[in-house]
Amino acid sequence: MNWCDDPDSKCIFWLNGMAGTGKSTISRTISRELAEKKRLAASFFFTRGKKDVSHSGMFFTTIAAQLAISLPVLQTFISDAIDKNPHIFKQGPREQWNQLILDPLKNAPTQSVQLVVVIDALDECDSMQDIQLILLLLEEAKDLATVRIKIFLTSRPEIPIFDGFRQLSDEAYQDFILHNIPLDTVNADISTFFRQKLSPLKAKHGLGTPWPDELIISQLVERAAGLFIYAATTLRFIQDDIDGPEEPLALVLGATKSPVSATEHLDGIYTTLLQHSVLGKRGHQERFRQVVGSIVVMFNTMSARNLAQLLQIPFKMVSTTLDSLRSVVNVPEDESQPVRLFHLSFRDFLLDSQRCSDSRFQIDEKERHTSLFRKCMEYISQLEENICNLWGPGVLITEIPDDTIQNSIPPHVQYACRYWFDHLRLGNPVEQDIKTIRQFLQQDLLHWLEGLSLIGEISNGVHIVIALEEILSVSCNAH
Numbered sequence: 001m002n003w004c005d006d007p008d009s010k011c012i013f014w015l016n017g018m019a020g021t022g023k024s025t026i027s028r029t030i031s032r033e034l035a036e037k038k039r040l041a042a043s044f045f046f047t048r049g050k051k052d053v054s055h056s057g058m059f060f061t062t063i064a065a066q067l068a069i070s071l072p073v074l075q076t077f078i079s080d081a082i083d084k085n086p087h088i089f090k091q092g093p094r095e096q097w098n099q100l101i102l103d104p105l106k107n108a109p110t111q112s113v114q115l116v117v118v119i120d121a122l123d124e125c126d127s128m129q130d131i132q133l134i135l136l137l138l139e140e141a142k143d144l145a146t147v148r149i150k151i152f153l154t155s156r157p158e159i160p161i162f163d164g165f166r167q168l169s170d171e172a173y174q175d176f177i178l179h180n181i182p183l184d185t186v187n188a189d190i191s192t193f194f195r196q197k198l199s200p201l202k203a204k205h206g207l208g209t210p211w212p213d214e215l216i217i218s219q220l221v222e223r224a225a226g227l228f229i230y231a232a233t234t235l236r237f238i239q240d241d242i243d244g245p246e247e248p249l250a251l252v253l254g255a256t257k258s259p260v261s262a263t264e265h266l267d268g269i270y271t272t273l274l275q276h277s278v279l280g281k282r283g284h285q286e287r288f289r290q291v292v293g294s295i296v297v298m299f300n301t302m303s304a305r306n307l308a309q310l311l312q313i314p315f316k317m318v319s320t321t322l323d324s325l326r327s328v329v330n331v332p333e334d335e336s337q338p339v340r341l342f343h344l345s346f347r348d349f350l351l352d353s354q355r356c357s358d359s360r361f362q363i364d365e366k367e368r369h370t371s372l373f374r375k376c377m378e379y380i381s382q383l384e385e386n387i388c389n390l391w392g393p394g395v396l397i398t399e400i401p402d403d404t405i406q407n408s409i410p411p412h413v414q415y416a417c418r419y420w421f422d423h424l425r426l427g428n429p430v431e432q433d434i435k436t437i438r439q440f441l442q443q444d445l446l447h448w449l450e451g452l453s454l455i456g457e458i459s460n461g462v463h464i465v466i467a468l469e470e471i472l473s474v475s476c477n478a479h
Contacts, residue, residue, distance in 0.1 A: 003174075004034070004116050004150060010174045011142035012135075014165065015154045017178030019263075019345050022228035023154040026178075027120040030152060034116050041115035041149060042066035048124040048344060054299075056093050056130040063117060064100035070115065071147070077104035093130060097137045110146040123155040124344070132164035139172045179226070186226045193228075194220050197235050198245070205244040212249075219253050225265040229343050233266075236327035236342070237273045251276055266345060267355045270328070274361050277324040284321065285360055287313075291321045292329070293363040294372060296347040297426075299419045301338035302411055304331065310375055310412040370427030376420035377436050379413050383447035388454060397454065405454050417451045421464045424471075437468065 003009045017023045024045070034040035042063045047053045068075045081099045082088060088099055125131050141149045155161050157177070165173060194217050202211045212220075224230045234252055238245045251272050278288050294311060304322055308315040322331045322339060330340045341347055349355050350363040388400060388408040409417070424433070440448070445465075452461040 004030075004039070004114065004152070009150070010172060011149075012138060012151045012153060012168070012173035014173055014175040015152070015178055016157045016161070016175055017154075019156060019229065019266075019348075021178045021226070023156075023178060024120055025228065027118055027152065027154045030116075031118045034118070038070075039113065039115055041070050041117050043118040043120070045120040046122060046124040048121075048126065054124065054126050056125055056127060056134060059125075059134065060093055060096035060100060061089055064096070064104075067101065067104075071108070071111070073108050073111070074104045077107050093133055094137065097140075102137075102140060105141075105144050105147045105149065108147050111148070114148045114150065117149060117151045119151060119153045121155060122153055123158050123161055128160040131160050132167065135164040136167060139168050142172050183226050187221050187224075190224050190226075190228065190231050191217055191221050193231055194235070198238070201239065201245045205246075207244075207246070216249070216253070223252070223265060223269075227266055229345060230266050230269055233269055233273070233327060233342070237269070237276075240326045248273075248276065263355065267349055267357075270346060270349050271356070271358055271361070273325075273327055275358070277327075278361070284324070287317055287321045288325075288361070289363060289368075290371075291318050292325065292350070293368045295329070295339060295341065296350055296363060297365055297368045297423075298372070298415075299422055300415060301340055302415060303336055304339050305335055306411045306415075307339065309410070310372075310379075310415060312375060312378075366426065366428040368427075369423045370429060370433070373420055373423035373427050373429070373433065374436075376416035376423060377440060379416040380420060380440065380448050380451075381444055383413075383444060383451055385447060385450070387447070387451055397456070400454070409451055409454060413451070414455050417448060417455065418457055418460065421467065425467075434472070437472065441468075 003013045015023055015026060027045075031040055031043050043066070044059055044062055045053060052058050064078055068078050078100055081104065085091075085095075085099060088096060122131055122134070125134070138151050138153075141151065157179075165175070194212070198212045198217075201207065220231070220234065224234070237252065238248045241248045252269065274288075278284050290311060290313070291307070294307065302310070304318050305315050308318040311318070319331075322329055328342055328346045330342050332339070350361065351365050353359075353362050356362045388404050390400070424437070427433075449458065449461050452458045
């Protein structure tokens with residue numbers, strides 16, 4: 001927080017670190033502290049593979065909306081910008097930055113408070129060009145005179161990020177390399193983490209004293225190898241066993257402890273918990289691939305119940321599969337809330353055959369995409385004319401109650417309408433899949449377009465139809 005408080009510090013603070021070093025935990029903690037002090041101007045957390053937060057399309061508009069709330073003097077300027085250019089939300093990052101953020105900040109009355117914008121996981125933005133453009137635009141905040149804005153940014157140390165920062169002036173940013181913190185310092189923090197989190201299990205399960213002893217703590221810290229994600233995953237694995245922590249703890253401590261790289265420490269705990277949670281249960285292995293494999297490749301999150309509907313399998317099968325994997329999958333108690341992976345590294349692990357050495361858990365990404373494409377097309381083929389049973393032609397979307405749309409096009413069908421083409425594009429379609437598309441164009445195209453218009457996605461439909469032409473022409477040439 002010293003950087004935030006120092007008026008002479010640079011405009012952008014880049015916290016960069018390898019996977020598992022706790023960047024997101026730090027950014028969320030700082031966001032909470034800034035919010036409590038009423039100094040959080042805005043925040044945006046990129047997440048790869050999740051629709052609205054995996055790209056830059058809504059980045060600057062989201063920041064602008066939050067700025068209007070945190071700094072009310074900007075509301076008039078932002079509102080005027082929208083009135084002058086109603087199409088600004090569909091324009092590029094540079095136009096949105098200039099008109100919705102930079103110009104309002106320049107024209108605002110002088111403010112004494114120092115505000116901070118928090119941007120987490122910039123490396124998970126899916127366009128390398130957009131990443132570098134975002135950095136170049138954010139640099140312009142250093143020249144603001146009336147409103148002092150600083151940017152706290154986290155990312156992995158990937159080449160496009162480095163290249164983006166190299167284009168900035170040295171006066172614009174400073175960086176802090178999280179994975180270069182001395183290992184002794186990190187180990188001390190991880191040791192404290194394990195002590196505080198494991199101690200409550202002693203009374204809960206009637207374990208003897210001392211538990212955990214210093215040998216257990218030191219062994220866990222050694223295996224963590226400086227990775228907070230390893231510590232957090234290990235803790236959830238130990239905590240979540242209904243029979244008590246001793247068996248999963250023994251599995252963790254009994255695993256091989258001399259990996260070649262830090263990533264192998266993490267891969268080892270993932271393999272251990274999967275072998276413990278998935279193997280030995282009838283049919284669980286195939287359900288794991290079907291349920292968790294779908295979650296890791298899907299383009300948006302959904303609840304377990306909606307996932308069961310999309311996959312056309314019983315909800316009990318989905319919930320049972322996920323319940324055994326709560327150490328790596330966040331399953332909300334509220335069944336209406338979406339299921340999420342705790343950390344992107346688990347997705348990377350499952351999709352990489354070099355990291356996931358146990359073939360029983362490897363996820364074939366193309367096969368999963370193809371399977372989801374087929375499920376989506378089944379739902380699209382069931383759409384009918386006048387999906388919402390409207391009372392007449394010419395009805396405005398704004399006149400249709402939201403619950404009418406949600407009841408007529410439930411979340412799993414909305415997902416199918418939005419993402420079937422993306423799954424096709426990344427899958428491995430065969431001739432029968434091409435026939436399915438041709439049948440769709442002949443019988444279901446208008447129904448699908450109606451569905452897209454009702455959920456506000458008709459512009460994406462136009463892009464999909466144009467892209468389909470190329471796929472079908474390639475298919476024709478191949479035959």
